[in-house]
Amino acid sequence: MNQAERAGLTQRQLDSYWMPYTGNREFKSDPRIITAASGNYLTDADGRQILDSLSGLWTCGAGHSRPEIAEAVFKQLNKLDYAPGFQFGHPLAFQLSERICDLAPEGLNRVCLTNSGSEAADTATKIARAYWRQSGQASKTKILARQKGYHGASWGGISFGGIPANRKLWGQGLETDLLNHTWRSESVFSKGMPEHGAELADELESLIALHDASNIAAVIVEPFSGSAGVIVPPKGYLQRLREICTKHNILLIFDEVITGLGRSGAYWGAEAFGVTPDIITFAKQITNGAVPLGGVLLGEEIYDAFMTKGGAPHSVELPHGFTYSGHPVACAAAMATLDILESEQLIERVADKAPEFESKIHSLRGINHIVDIRNFGFAAGITLAAKAGDPTLRPYEVALECWRRGVYVRWGGDTLQFGLPFKIESDEMDRIVSTVAESIEALDPA
Numbered sequence: 001m002n003q004a005e006r007a008g009l010t011q012r013q014l015d016s017y018w019m020p021y022t023g024n025r026e027f028k029s030d031p032r033i034i035t036a037a038s039g040n041y042l043t044d045a046d047g048r049q050i051l052d053s054l055s056g057l058w059t060c061g062a063g064h065s066r067p068e069i070a071e072a073v074f075k076q077l078n079k080l081d082y083a084p085g086f087q088f089g090h091p092l093a094f095q096l097s098e099r100i101c102d103l104a105p106e107g108l109n110r111v112c113l114t115n116s117g118s119e120a121a122d123t124a125t126k127i128a129r130a131y132w133r134q135s136g137q138a139s140k141t142k143i144l145a146r147q148k149g150y151h152g153a154s155w156g157g158i159s160f161g162g163i164p165a166n167r168k169l170w171g172q173g174l175e176t177d178l179l180n181h182t183w184r185s186e187s188v189f190s191k192g193m194p195e196h197g198a199e200l201a202d203e204l205e206s207l208i209a210l211h212d213a214s215n216i217a218a219v220i221v222e223p224f225s226g227s228a229g230v231i232v233p234p235k236g237y238l239q240r241l242r243e244i245c246t247k248h249n250i251l252l253i254f255d256e257v258i259t260g261l262g263r264s265g266a267y268w269g270a271e272a273f274g275v276t277p278d279i280i281t282f283a284k285q286i287t288n289g290a291v292p293l294g295g296v297l298l299g300e301e302i303y304d305a306f307m308t309k310g311g312a313p314h315s316v317e318l319p320h321g322f323t324y325s326g327h328p329v330a331c332a333a334a335m336a337t338l339d340i341l342e343s344e345q346l347i348e349r350v351a352d353k354a355p356e357f358e359s360k361i362h363s364l365r366g367i368n369h370i371v372d373i374r375n376f377g378f379a380a381g382i383t384l385a386a387k388a389g390d391p392t393l394r395p396y397e398v399a400l401e402c403w404r405r406g407v408y409v410r411w412g413g414d415t416l417q418f419g420l421p422f423k424i425e426s427d428e429m430d431r432i433v434s435t436v437a438e439s440i441e442a443l444d445p446a
């Protein structure tokens, strides 16, 4: 019996679902089925308790199945299950937006709500293009981004995303160009931000020279690249991007779907890295993963460009939105999540414990096949040497061995990725680190 059978699933059920970003053939040959989760642990179909080293998919920092969120969601469903968000409103969407603005870096004081990080990236870049058009500069349409960047799976995200495997199947997307990523072989095993490499940002000047600022709407980057395996920017790099964008009148967008809401040891990567963009996108941790919700934060200068050019007063200034934008149940989950982050001081906790995590994860240096370790806040990535000419094989094998040993570790490309639960205990950190070491050793005994 495999886990699907033990979970009561039929082969037809297993076959019916085309799983996202999954090796469906491999998965269905030996399914890994999660049936419950609580705190820092997942429960699988065998009833095993599995330590969650990625907080779901970077989503559940406050721990799984929080009763406060469940209660808020249940109450909301009974009171107002849904309200049309186009031309009508409900209180929670406004209250949540104000609260996010209160937490935002100075100057970012307007919020759009979406259902996911992909929609947030689409929304942010659509607003950037429309903003320039509203401002009489309609030729500013190109979106610049960065190699190894991840901005979701919709047409926007795959057009300006920089992970090769996510692009190759789809053909032509939007007009974009990509900066180089900031991973450098000289900087391997850097703790936190690499000392050197700020000058990599100067490549933006070359791309601007090539395309001309009059054709560029925005630059979108993750403060640190998450999906690519936690690639942390060199000291001074983001400051330099900010200066160049300001100099050339190009909007700077930080995609904070992973770095936002605590993961960086601050509410925003912008705060942790000391650089304020023009637009921030967020998702994931905003509801602790319990209900889909994302959004975009921007300043009133952008908002006002639409309000003052919107035509007749009853006309729609931004013809954009989703059926579920600002869904009351998602807003209720977000309010409960922000309550928890504040009352349990979880972001302060991440900042306090990040140095402990840094030293523990870097203690893996020297283990066979580990060729780089990177970290920031409660995030880390480990690069493993290619096996049999395939860079993706070893991370997959190691992560599955970790799963067998009771620790959920995310693999992607040539990396293992960690996004610790904010309430992780020291012995649980130790267990993650020792399980990775033992798994590598077990697969390939010296």
Ligand code: PXG
Pocket: 057, 058, 115, 116, 117, 118, 119, 121, 150, 151, 152, 153, 222, 226, 227, 228, 255, 256, 257, 258, 283, 284, 410, 412, 417
């Ligand atoms: N931007 C960033 C920076 C992200 O990390 C998205 C946008 C898209 O969000 P949605 O909600 O549409 O998936 C993401 C999502 C991983 C992993 O293992 C990362 C994401 C999703 C799934 C897995 O690193 N990031």
Ligand code: PLP
Pocket: 321, 322, 323, 324
């Ligand atoms: N497709 C059709 C036919 C629709 O009517 C709608 C929304 O009304 C959509 C797609 C978009 O759905 P959503 O607003 O949930 O993104």
